[in-house]
Amino acid sequence: MDATATDLVFRDATEADVDTLVALVESAYRGESSRAGWTTEADILQGQRTDPEGVLDIVTSPDGLVITAERDGRLVACCQLEHRGDHAYFGLFAVSPTVQGGGLGRTVLAEAERRARTAWGATEMHMTVITVREDLIAWYERRGYRRTGRMTPFPYGDERFGIPQRDDLRFELLVKPLA
Template identity: 50%
Template sequence: MSSHPSATTVDAHRLNLGEAGFEVAELTAADIADYVELVSSAYRGEGSKQGWTTEADLLDGQRLDAPMAEAMLAEADSVILLVRDTRGRAVASVYVREPADGEAYLGVLAVSPLGQGKGVGSALIDLAEAWVVERWNAHAMSMSVINRREELIAYYERRGYERTGEVEPFPYGDERFGVPKVDDLEFVLLRKRLS
């Protein structure tokens, strides 16, 4: 990949991650097991408590399983970007969905606890935002974050995302998304204008 000034923003962001020793590629079926393990390590279980994105104090159980990941991969209107380190280990990922009325969606941003604090998550968000603008002509990005994750919401707010005032219910009773430890979970919707 060229770092020539005519390179697209998407390619420039890929290059920035590449210069830091990471490889970015679209998720394939061969990556599913690594992807599920990565997402689990970032959000659930004792290991996730090494990082600041853990949901382990709010939810038990799984965050994602192979059938769910395969269904996400099969969606015609979305892409999952996977970041691997120089040893081939999956260290970060992000899911983006094509715009509806110009607004793309960002979800399942995961950075391994071992990779947190190194700028990988921020670089991947930059890449995702550039991706939806340049590939899909998005003018905004939205996401949903669990309401009890104030530190995470504040992180996104520092990156230009704003609370919309809208909330969505948490899927209580559907253990594919975890087993809640508290009874007041819901999703806060955030949005950022991109262009």
């Protein structure tokens, strides 16, 4: 385990965490604050990444949960897990831009994989990533995820997911065996 894991506290998010989760996700992906880290999408998408209603739906879903990672009582990372039969879906992954690059994301991803395997017996983890995010896809590939070539369109016109700054956005399914 990374040294970063020793000072982390993992717990499941509650409704009381929604506003803090939204702020964390927005800081990691949108606007100038996101440029402090490497996960920014500020050049490809403007507007919001998520909203309180969407995060509340995920937090209260009977088929899923949001894992939070806290350091010194401060939320520094989160991710969504959704139980989908024999596999789990991984999403809403965010690490505070001020602490990116030190292994925290790798630690959170490993915890999510462990939880999906032990709590649900999931044999695979699935996620979707915007295809133009080659650096992010490469990061996942180094952690055992593989590109499937299965694409889904970006929801152009639905500003709940952001305002695209280019017309070639789509998602690719990435998969990792958890056995």
